[in-house]
Structures are given as structure tokens and as C-alpha cells.
Amino acid sequence: MKRPGGRRPGNSETRQAILSTARESFARYGYAGTTIRAVATAAEVDPALVMHFFKTKDELFAACLSFPPDVLARMPAAFEGDPARIGERLTRTYFSLWEEPETGMALRAMLSSAVSHESAAQLLRGFLGAALLAPTAKYLPADAPHLRVALATAQLTGVALARYIVQVEAMVEVEFDALIHAVAPSVQRYLTGSYPPVS
Amino acid sequence: MKRPGGRRPGNSETRQAILSTARESFARYGYAGTTIRAVATAAEVDPALVMHFFKTKDELFAACLSFPPDVLARMPAAFEGDPARIGERLTRTYFSLWEEPETGMALRAMLSSAVSHESAAQLLRGFLGAALLAPTAKYLPADAPHLRVALATAQLTGVALARYIVQVEAMVEVEFDALIHAVAPSVQRYLTGSYPPVS
Incomplete structure (x- = not known):
């Protein structure tokens, strides 16, 4: 749903969405079966944005495991x-x-x-x-x-x-x-x- | 070591060598991280030969799990x-x-x-x-x-x-x-x- 005024979701919201998609992929396909490209596609963002937030697959994975x-x-x-x-x-x-x-x-x-x-x-x-x-x-x-x-x-x-x-x-x-x-x-x-x- | 007369290793020997390489790959990289191409390369055979013996990755995997x-x-x-x-x-x-x-x-x-x-x-x-x-x-x-x-x-x-x-x-x-x-x-x-x- 588009928000009034068309404001884009914040950085932290996008980061959370990527994280949640990545967590699902690591859970389902394991480390070897998960790629930054596939996570980006599933989260409907550009792979460069995933790299911007997490740099490498290892860092993305570590972030997925960081429990509150x-x-x-x-x-x-x-x-x-x-x-x-x-x-x-x-x-x-x-x-x-x-x-x-x-x-x-x-x-x-x-x-x-x-x-x-x-x-x-x-x-x-x-x-x-x-x-x-x-x-x-x-x-x-x-x-x-x-x-x-x-x-x-x-x-x-x-x-x-x-x-x-x-x-x-x-x-x-x-x-x-x-x-x-x-x-x-x-x-x-x-x-x-x-x-x-x-x- | 080359055998006298240069006889090629038999079918069953080649099949065993592929199986043993595949088992190692599934053990190390899991199912998603294992490809027929990578197994063929590691076993030093043509991918077509792996397909000839095992048809699909699922069949190759099942063969790896068939204990004597x-x-x-x-x-x-x-x-x-x-x-x-x-x-x-x-x-x-x-x-x-x-x-x-x-x-x-x-x-x-x-x-x-x-x-x-x-x-x-x-x-x-x-x-x-x-x-x-x-x-x-x-x-x-x-x-x-x-x-x-x-x-x-x-x-x-x-x-x-x-x-x-x-x-x-x-x-x-x-x-x-x-x-x-x-x-x-x-x-x-x-x-x-x-x-x-x-x-």
C-alpha cells in the first residue's frame, strides 16, 4: 500500500526486511544454498542495497544470528x-x-x-x-x-x-x-x- | 600407477570413485552446495559420465546414502x-x-x-x-x-x-x-x- 505523500520506507525498515528474507533463506537452504542475489530478489530490492547494508554473505549471515x-x-x-x-x-x-x-x-x-x-x-x-x-x-x-x-x-x-x-x-x-x-x-x-x- | 597392458579402470571402479567424491561433497557442502559438475571435476571425469551412472542429483544423493x-x-x-x-x-x-x-x-x-x-x-x-x-x-x-x-x-x-x-x-x-x-x-x-x- 502506498503511503500518503509517497514517503519511502526508512533505512532501518528496509534493512529489517532484507534480514528477515535472508533468515528465511538460510533456514531453508543453508549457507551454501543462499546467495545475496537471491535474497535481494526475494526482498524485492537491488543486490547493491543488500551489499550496502551487509557488505558480504558472512556479515549478512552473522546479522541473521544476532538475537535481541x-x-x-x-x-x-x-x-x-x-x-x-x-x-x-x-x-x-x-x-x-x-x-x-x-x-x-x-x-x-x-x-x-x-x-x-x-x-x-x-x-x-x-x-x-x-x-x-x-x-x-x-x-x-x-x-x-x-x-x-x-x-x-x-x-x-x-x-x-x-x-x-x-x-x-x-x-x-x-x-x-x-x-x-x-x-x-x-x-x-x-x-x-x-x-x-x-x- | 599404470597397470601392465594399460587396461582402463572398470565401470564399477569409476562408479565407486564418483560415489566417494560425491559423498565427500554432500558431507562438506550439503545438498544445495553440491553440483554434478563439481563432483565430476573433483572426480576427474566428464559430467556426462556422472549423469550416465546416476541420472539426477537426487539419485546420486540416494546412492551416497545406500549403506552396505x-x-x-x-x-x-x-x-x-x-x-x-x-x-x-x-x-x-x-x-x-x-x-x-x-x-x-x-x-x-x-x-x-x-x-x-x-x-x-x-x-x-x-x-x-x-x-x-x-x-x-x-x-x-x-x-x-x-x-x-x-x-x-x-x-x-x-x-x-x-x-x-x-x-x-x-x-x-x-x-x-x-x-x-x-x-x-x-x-x-x-x-x-x-x-x-x-x-
């Missing part, structure tokens, strides 16, 4: 509180992020791309380190805190992959709360169980 | 025996497949591609159904056997993703046996624990 600070804070916040329920809080927070449209798309872009492209995998490792490992280590037992978080993250990521990306039937059909109850005890064991964690 | 029957049989075989140790047998068998060069590459190709391409995801779902769900359901409790296998598979896949693909530091550094001991109890709980599985 309040979203980023939700995972570390889930570590706070009763240590015996840390698995449930973390699992619920993580899958809630996947269920929300915008963060879900960003997470999907991150995972789809990290799997098939080394520079995306590097970004994901950096993100996990800065956003998850560093702020949460203080809540964990002193033995192998990084391996604990890595095991818990791998558990959560594997389920997200099956439910939201590969869409394995049984995982898509299970209800949200049943999924939390199924997965939370494993996350709890990795984070606070005896190490090496055995049953 | 004895390899395919190892996962269902791990379900047999003492039900209380099913988690350990399955976890050990699964990660052994990832550690072996050829099957590791095929699994990596499957996972890298399934994440960023729908037709690859379809192939993976079909593979999981035919190779894992169908032959193993008989070993499992009657309540929700498909969800049980899906949860166990998601757990194993998540760890494989972190260790062999994204290469999260703590997961790469952990020793093979320590990894089995860490992950097996979760797999056991998903497969034989009370449902919905709570701690």
Missing part, C-alpha cells in the same frame, strides 16, 4: 533457581524459542547453515561459547562444566533438529509439554548428575 | 540381548559407525544435506523408518515405540552433530568410551523407561 539481547538473556536466566529443576527450565526455555516465529527462524538458519558450512559452524561455536558457556558455567558443578553444557546442548539440538527441521513424524506429533517432560531429565542429568554421568 | 546391507544390519542387531543394556549397545554401535571413515562420511552427508534440503530430509525420514523403526519396534515396550526410537535417535544425532560436524570443542575432546558412558543412560531411558519418560 533480551532473547539472548533467556537461556542463562533459565539456569537460575532451584538446581534440581534446571533441566526442566532450560528445556522449556529452549523449545519455547524454537516455537516462536522469529527466534525459531533464526535458530533454524543457524543450525541449517552450521551443518553444511565451516564459517557458519565457527559462528555457531562462537555463539555457544559467548551466549551459553561463559554466562552459565558459574551455575554448574566444577567437574567438566563445558562438557556438561555441550552434552545438554547436543541433546536439545538433536530434538530440535528432529522436530523442527527434519520433521520426524513422532517428534512433530508429540505435544509440547510431553516433549519437555521426556527430554528435561536427560538435560538435568548432564548438567548436575555425577560425572562421568552414568544412570 | 551388513552395515545397515548393525543398528537393529544392537537392539538384541539384555534389555537393560540396550542403551549402551546402541550408543556404542552408532558412534562406531561415525568413527569409521566410509560410513562416517555417508552419515555426515546424510545429516548435512537433510538439514538444508527437503528432498534429502525425506530420504532421511524414509531411511530412519525403513532401517531403524520397522526392524526395532518389536524389541520395545508397546507404549509409543516410534516416539521412543525418535527420542533416542534425536539424542544420538545431536551428539554426532556436535562432535563430528559442528565440532564443539568439549565434545571433540571427550574420549570415545567416556562419551558412550555419558550418553547411553539417556538412550536407555528413552527406549525402556516409563512413558512419558520422567526421571
